[in-house]
Amino acid sequence: MQKPSEPAWPPFHVDDPGGHPDRHQWRGQGGAPGWRAHRAHRADRDLQDLPEFSGGTRRWRRHRGDGGPLRRDPEDRIAGGLAAGVAAWRGFSVTTVRIAFVVAALFTGGWFVPLYFAGWLLIPAKDADASIGTKARHDSQGVALAIGLASLLAVFLLLAGVLHDGVIGTYGWPQVVSVACLALIWRNAPESEQAAMQRLVEPLGGLGTGGGRMRRGTVLRLTAAVVLLLAGLGWLLSSHANLALLSPLGGVLLVFGGIVLALGPWWLRIARDLVLERQARARAEERADMAARIHDSVLQTLALIQRRADEPQQVVQLARAQERELRSWLFEGRAPGEADATSFADGVRQIQRDVEARHRVPVEVVTVGDCELDDDLNALLAAAREATVNAAKWSGASVISLYAEVEPKQVEVAVRDRGKGFDPDAVPDDRKGLAESIHGRMTRHGGSATVHSALGEGTKVTLTMPRTGSSAPSVKASGESRR
Amino acid sequence: MTATATPPRVVLVDDHGLFRSGVRAELGLRVTVVGEADDVAPAIEVIERVLPDVVLLDVHLPGGGGQAVIAAVKQEHPEVKFLALSASDAPEDVIAVIRAGARGYVTKTISTADLADAIQRIADGDAVFSHRLAGFVLDAFAAAPSPEDVKPSFDPELDQLTSREREVLRLIAQGYTYKEIARELYISVKTVESHVSSVLRKLQLSTRHQLTRWAAERRLT
Numbered sequence: 111m112q113k114p115s116e117p118a119w120p121p122f123h124v125d126d127p128g129g130h131p132d133r134h135q136w137r138g139q140g141g142a143p144g145w146r147a148h149r150a151h152r153a154d155r156d157l158q159d160l161p162e163f164s165g166g167t168r169r170w171r172r173h174r175g176d177g178g179p180l181r182r183d184p185e186d187r188i189a190g191g192l193a194a195g196v197a198a199w200r201g202f203s204v205t206t207v208r209i210a211f212v213v214a215a216l217f218t219g220g221w222f223v224p225l226y227f228a229g230w231l232l233i234p235a236k237d238a239d240a241s242i243g244t245k246a247r248h249d250s251q252g253v254a255l256a257i258g259l260a261s262l263l264a265v266f267l268l269l270a271g272v273l274h275d276g277v278i279g280t281y282g283w284p285q286v287v288s289v290a291c292l293a294l295i296w297r298n299a300p301e302s303e304q305a306a307m308q309r310l311v312e313p314l315g316g317l318g319t320g321g322g323r324m325r326r327g328t329v330l331r332l333t334a335a336v337v338l339l340l341a342g343l344g345w346l347l348s349s350h351a352n353l354a355l356l357s358p359l360g361g362v363l364l365v366f367g368g369i370v371l372a373l374g375p376w377w378l379r380i381a382r383d384l385v386l387e388r389q390a391r392a393r394a395e396e397r398a399d400m401a402a403r404i405h406d407s408v409l410q411t412l413a414l415i416q417r418r419a420d421e422p423q424q425v426v427q428l429a430r431a432q433e434r435e436l437r438s439w440l441f442e443g444r445a446p447g448e449a450d451a452t453s454f455a456d457g458v459r460q461i462q463r464d465v466e467a468r469h470r471v472p473v474e475v476v477t478v479g480d481c482e483l484d485d486d487l488n489a490l491l492a493a494a495r496e497a498t499v500n501a502a503k504w505s506g507a508s509v510i511s512l513y514a515e516v517e518p519k520q521v522e523v524a525v526r527d528r529g530k531g532f533d534p535d536a537v538p539d540d541r542k543g544l545a546e547s548i549h550g551r552m553t554r555h556g557g558s559a560t561v562h563s564a565l566g567e568g569t570k571v572t573l574t575m576p577r578t579g580s581s582a583p584s585v586k587a588s589g590e591s592r593r
Numbered sequence: 594m595t596a597t598a599t600p601p602r603v604v605l606v607d608d609h610g611l612f613r614s615g616v617r618a619e620l621g622l623r624v625t626v627v628g629e630a631d632d633v634a635p636a637i638e639v640i641e642r643v644l645p646d647v648v649l650l651d652v653h654l655p656g657g658g659g660q661a662v663i664a665a666v667k668q669e670h671p672e673v674k675f676l677a678l679s680a681s682d683a684p685e686d687v688i689a690v691i692r693a694g695a696r697g698y699v700t701k702t703i704s705t706a707d708l709a710d711a712i713q714r715i716a717d718g719d720a721v722f723s724h725r726l727a728g729f730v731l732d733a734f735a736a737a738p739s740p741e742d743v744k745p746s747f748d749p750e751l752d753q754l755t756s757r758e759r760e761v762l763r764l765i766a767q768g769y770t771y772k773e774i775a776r777e778l779y780i781s782v783k784t785v786e787s788h789v790s791s792v793l794r795k796l797q798l799s800t801r802h803q804l805t806r807w808a809a810e811r812r813l814t
Contacts, residue, residue, distance in 0.1 A: 515763070
């Protein structure tokens with residue numbers, strides 16, 4: 111506020127050493143989508159890959175990779191957050207990576223699944239410095255459990271293999287490694303990841319222990335699922351002897367149907383939980399954004415006001431500047447600092463902002479109607495600015511009224527003060543302010559200016575500019591274009 | 594502006610206790626505060642009990658907005674006058690309370706002297722327009738009716754301002770007092786007042802699109 115050349119916002123930018131200068135970086139960031147699209151900048155996380163924030167089309171490749179080492183992203187996970195990590199690492203969309211993972215799991219004969227778990231075990235999470243694996247090395251009990259569980263499954267698979275040598279064997283063997291990895295992860299993962307695993311496993315537990323409390327629908331569904339599963343498995347296993355081509359396909363379909371029936375609702379719930387989680391995160395982001403802005407603007411100004419309580423003029427100025435910023439943010443959706451005038455009424459408010467900031471005189475603005483700016487109207491704005499600045503500098507009035515009305519045929523601006531006034535005939539010729547920058551400017555563009563003033567009664571400058579074709583009446587002539 | 598012998602009796606309705614006590618302290622001798630309320634239901638109760646000359650009414654109340662108070666009191670006691678008051682002057686707020694029946698609108702940044710003046714004028718049966726409200730009205734009654742306004746119910750008596758009314762509103766929007774307006778237009782202060790009252794009536798009864806749109810934004814038609 112002390113340098114006249116400093117813009118109105120933020121008023122404390124120059125002379126508030128106690129503030130948070132680093133917070134001011136958002137000034138220039140209000141891009142085209144406005145502040146609503148702009149999210150709080152958090153250095154520790156890169157959220158660009160969240161689809162609901164990208165706002166645009168869903169492309170498989172959203173942005174360049176973050177260049178950092180490969181890290182799991184526990185914030186955006188279904189299981190271990192590996193897909194999200196790879197996505198952020200290489201710059202793919204998470205969904206693409208997830209689909210690729212599933213396809214890979216099917217086509218590698220199940221070997222991709224243990225690979226995934228190994229990754230979960232060995233790749234550190236984003237905010238952790240060590241992987242789960244390093245911790246698991248010292249967990250001898252866990253290692254024993256892993257080996258035990260894995261060998262249990264191996265024995266089971268051996269038996270199955272001796273009996274049938276079917277699909278179970280092919281897809282089952284890799285899971286020996288999976289089981290071992292899972293056991294180690296389970297024992298050594300941080301609590302938050304354990305919770306995620308629990309969420310994944312919980313309904314499986316529910317399948318067995320539901321007992322008498324289960325609703326009839328669930329019972330029916332599970333019965334159907336078990337029947338389908340058994341039928342499908344039987345079909346598949348018997349197909350070893352029966353080499354008809356279609357049989358395995360039917361078996362697979364039955365098994366698949368059984369799985370969907372048994373686990374479908376659970377999958378749906380997981381998907382819903384994920385969506386809810388993301389929404390909650392988006393809300394939290396917005397709140398953080400809001401808090402940052404309120405901090406930057408309102409709280410800072412309030413602090414300054416308290417510090418300067420003995421300078422009423424300054425306090426009023428600070429409060430008014432803050433009020434203007436808050437209004438333009440709340441009602442016009444414009445971030446402070448985004449000041450370029452796009453319409454005539456905007457331009458008038460810009461004059462208000464600048465004069466109030468530089469000359470510390472309140473300017474009461476009323477605009478009626480609005481239209482696009484053109485050369486003539488820019489000249490009118492420049493003349494109006496000159497008149498307002500004159501009033502602020504010389505009149506001594508405590509408030510200046512700036513009235514602008516866009517009519518179908520012409521645009522009128524009236525600048526009025528109740529200050530000391532002057533005798534228009536007594537102004538010496540060398541005082542060019544009024545003559546050149548107001549009269550001259552207006553007449554060059556086909557407009558006119560009249561000045562009424564009398565000593566002790568204030569001054570009123572009326573500027574009129576006829577409208578040419580280019581500044582045709584705009585549709586948003588009222589309400590929303592104004593505060 | 595006939596000065597009444599006794600100061601007007603006023604009820605303050607505002608959910609900020611700090612604001613109420615500030616107004617009460619500042620208005621001091623110029624008005625008599627006979628009651629206070631902080632929400633819609635208590636406000637209706639107090640107003641119907643003490644029947645004040647003027648109710649100073651905050652537009653934003655937790656229990657449903659100032660216009661709910663006006664609507665409830667107007668049924669039984671049409672003689673109670675309301676001056677609406679708000680921190681914001683978004684057109685939809687202003688238009689909604691005016692159409693509900695308030696006779697004036699000022700913002701909370703108004704000076705104490707002006708507020709006391711406004712209360713007195715409302716008590717005398719005049720209308721009080723802030724300069725921004727004048728701007729809104731000029732906007733809503735733009736010279737050329739918008740396409741939405743060209744309809745069978747278009748009533749030039751209600752849906753258009755006379756050129757004199759427009760002039761008066763323009764000067765109000767520029768911060769002129771009634772006395773200054775009278776001098777500027779070579780008419781009497783009484784005539785200025787009657788122009789403003791006539792504008793107020795149009796504001797409350799006209800169905801111009803802009804007005805109904807603003808009112809609808811505050812869910813009041």
